[in-house]
Amino acid sequence: MVPLLTTPLPVPHGFTTRLGGVSEGPFASLNLSAATGDDPERVAENQRRVLSAFGHPPVAALKQVHGTQVHRVAGPGLWEGDGLLTRTPGLLLRVGVADCYPLLLYHPQGAVGALHAGWRGVVGGILPRALELLAGWGMDPQEVHLAMGPGIGGGCYQVGEEVAERFQEAGLPTLRPDPQAPGKHLLDLEAALLLQARRAGVREERIYRVGLCTHCQPTLFSHRRDRGRTGRMWGLVMLPPR
Incomplete structure (x- = not known):
């Protein structure tokens, strides 16, 4: 069985x-x-092993572009963007990462989401955008459960002045x-995401953090640590099949 990192998010995920x-x-x-x-x-065998942990469901996936486009989807397929939301039970949403943060969302009225949040997505507001789209379905952001997967930590992510x-x-x-490094900064993406979640009304007790740094953990892929030659991980979530 493939090991998955999980949180108290109350739907199938990992x-x-x-x-x-x-x-x-x-x-x-x-x-x-x-x-x-x-x-x-x-790669195909690796993917098969992961999908078997969820019962080989239909999958909605992304061609990720480090942006803020979030799609509301009803069935399997491939979309260009960095976020997916669905109300379809049994449809598995997935995002790929190797330093960026995978974010998984669940609303008790029957919706889940998966977001890919790198620095461009965070500063552009992909998480607030997804919460706005849930609100468009009549779903209060205060009721959202948010799971934050592993990503590059604030002590390891050096960025420039721009x-x-x-x-x-x-x-x-x-x-x-x-x-x-004079003129350089250390950026805490997880702290920025937490700030955005709180500002949008997500309750503290419904935010679940894996709390692992991809750059520090040898059991995780890191694009920056491994200088671009490395693998990719997935964040996955779905509403339970009926």
Whole structure:
């Protein structure tokens, strides 16, 4: 069985690690993306193992572009953007990550969501956008449950002045000067996401954090740590099948 990181989110969900697959070398072992240069047959077997943990349901997936487009979907398929929402029971939503944050949402009125949040998505407001779309379905953001998977931590994510200015302008002062590199900053994406969630009304007791840094944990893939030659993990969520 493929190991999954889970939270108290009260629907089927999980975040994969790099453990439990068949890939080798820099992709060892549970790489889930064929776009990395890994052997496609090994990737297909890795994906099969993960999907078997959910009963091989239909899947809605993304061609991710580091933006803020969130799609409301009713069935399986592939969409260009960085977020998915559905009210369809038994439809598995997935996002791919290797330092960016996978966010999973659940609303008790019957909706789930999966978001890919890198710095562009965070500063652009992909999480507030998804919560607005749920509100458009008549679903109060205060009732949302939010699970935050592993991502690059604030002590490991160095950015330049341009990115720092974007976060300051967006009212997300979740940076500090890097003491080891003049003119550089350390950006805490998780803190920025938490700030956005609280501002939107998500209750503290309904925010669940895995709390692992991809850059620090050898059991997780990290694009930055591994200088671009690495695998990808998934964040997955679905409403229980009827």
